[in-house]
Amino acid sequence: MNMKPLVIGNLKAKYPIIQGGMGVGVSRWRLAGAVAREGGIGIISTAQIGYDEPGFDKDQIATNLKAIKKHIDLAREVAEGGVVGVNIMVATKNYESYVKAACEAGTDLIISGAGLPIMLADYTKGYDVKIAPIVSSLKAASVILKMWDRKYKRTADFIVVEGPRAGGHLAFTKDQIEEFKESDFDNIIRDIVNYIKEFEEKYQRQIPVIVAGGIYDQEDIKHALSLGADGVQISTRFVVTKECDASxxxxxxxxxxxxxxxxxxxxxxxxxxxxxxxxxxxxxxxxxxxxxxxxxxxxxxxxxxxxxxxxxxxxxxxxxxxxxxxxxxxxxxxxxxxxxxxxxxxxxxxx
Ligand SMILES: Cc1cc2nc3c(=O)[nH]c(=O)nc-3n(C[C@H](O)[C@H](O)[C@H](O)COP(=O)(O)O)c2cc1C
Structure with a gap:
């Protein structure tokens, strides 16, 4: 089995590997640009992205919104035509203005989690941008896809399914995390792969399923693909690289x-x-x-x-x-x- 490119509408990454968004300041232009250049999809986190800019102390939101464009532009300079996107947490204060700033700055795609991104489909109307929710259960996938379908006559361009081994915020309780078995997550992935077929048929297009959380080596990627996924999102491994934007x-x-x-x-x-x-x-x-x-x-x-x-x-x-x-x-x-x-x-x- 060979890896297949990741096709999201008119976007194509040579390899089905997305580098997950990491706030605050961990994935910005250097890391995202390098991943995109290597043939993956590079993701800039917008969470307090302007934390080291001069205006940040006075006006965090305005400074962050300006920094979004700066980091997308710089990532594109190194990406050599690769795919560059952003991660915007739903819980972000003034979420709408972050989404619009990323669209105006020409992001290829927006991934949104830490809550269900109900309004993402609305805020991106009129922009040529791909959108994806991050979900951790079939129920969450069904709520967001049904809502986008009903309210906005739109579906997700891809979907990220994140398990309990991920870094950062987790959509599981502490007890669930302790009791979780590998096979539980496999079942969630299989269920979501099956579930989205209904929307693929209705909208006559592929909705790639991306698995995140604990993907470390080739075997993990092969396992995710064997469950019917189309790609993986990896974050932790990319931190210990020369290009990662953290100290x-x-x-x-x-x-x-x-x-x-x-x-x-x-x-x-x-x-x-x-x-x-x-x-x-x-x-x-x-x-x-x-x-x-x-x-x-x-x-x-x-x-x-x-x-x-x-x-x-x-x-x-x-x-x-x-x-x-x-x-x-x-x-x-x-x-x-x-x-x-x-x-x-x-x-x-x-x-
Ligand atoms: C340092 C760090 C920061 C993160 N920040 C965010 C974030 O701002 N938004 C988000 O949706 N996910 C965030 N995540 C989750 C990752 O994007 C990713 O989905 C997850 O960590 C994948 O699992 P892995 O780290 O085992 O590869 C973060 C993860 C790490 C390790």
Whole structure:
């Protein structure tokens, strides 16, 4: 069996590998551009994308919206014609303006999770952009596809199915994550592959299914494809590359992490997340860390109630202040033991 290109409407990536969006600042133009150049799909995360721009302290949203164009343009310069997209979390404050800014900046596609992106189909009307929800169950897939069909007479251009071994926020409870068996996720993938056939028929086009969460080697990719998926989304592996946009310290934290250092943690987003157990996480377990200022990241966030400020802790981490930061990672991060390049990852994974 050889890998087939990933075809999403009129877009074509040589290999069916999407590099998942990683906020804050972990996947920006350097990583996304390099992945696109190697024949995958490079994804820029818009989550506080402008955190290191001069205007950020005064106006986070306006600065982020400007930075979206900057990073898409720069990614395209290195992508050599490859496919470049963005990841926008549904929970983002002013979600609509982020979606529109990405469309205006000419993104090829938008992937949206951490909630169901009901409004994405509306906000992208009139733009030539592909859209995909991230789902973790057949129920979520059915809700979003039925809603888009009924309200907007539109379907997804592809769909990302994310399992509990992923990094960042997870759409499972802590108990579900502990009790989850590999075969449970296989069944979710099979069910969604079958379910979307109805929409493929109705809209007379393919809706590729992309599997995310814990994809590490060729065997994992072959397994996902054997379940009927069309491609994979990989994030954790791309962190320990020269091209990843995070600091050296962030990458080193992955290299140093042992299996027992990777934990499911509580996040102000209201979903569990997977991260490295840093001294910061230890402090959050001991009590609330009062929020000093608000960075306008989440739509439904009350700084007085949350356990800690997620923007502050993610910015600290990406800049390299690991002890004071939240370092999201997938379950497999402990397997990474040396720095590599995007090119090397592709030569290892492609078959
Ligand atoms: C550091 C990090 C940051 C992430 N940030 C986001 C994000 O902002 N939005 C999102 O939808 N997913 C985010 N994710 C999830 C990934 O995009 C991806 O779907 C998942 O981690 C895939 O599993 P893997 O890391 O085992 O390959 C993040 C993951 C990591 C490791």
């Amino acid at each position: 050296e310290e962030f990458k080193q934290a992955y290299i140093n992490a042992k299996r027992e250092d990777i934990k499911v943690v509580t996040s102000p987003v209201g979903m569990p997340g997977r991260a490295i157990f840093t001294p910061f996480i230890k402090r959050t377990n001991q009590g609330r860390i009062p929020v000093k200022r608000c960075f306008n990241c989440l739509e439904h966030c009350n700084p007085k109630d949350i356990p800690y400020c997620i923007t502050n802790s993610l910015v600290e981490a990406v800049k390299g202040n690991i002890n004071n930061g939240l370092v999201f990672c997938g379950e497999n991060a402990y397997r990474l033991d040396k720095m590599t390049t995007v090119k090397d990852i592709f030569s290892e994974l492609v078959f």
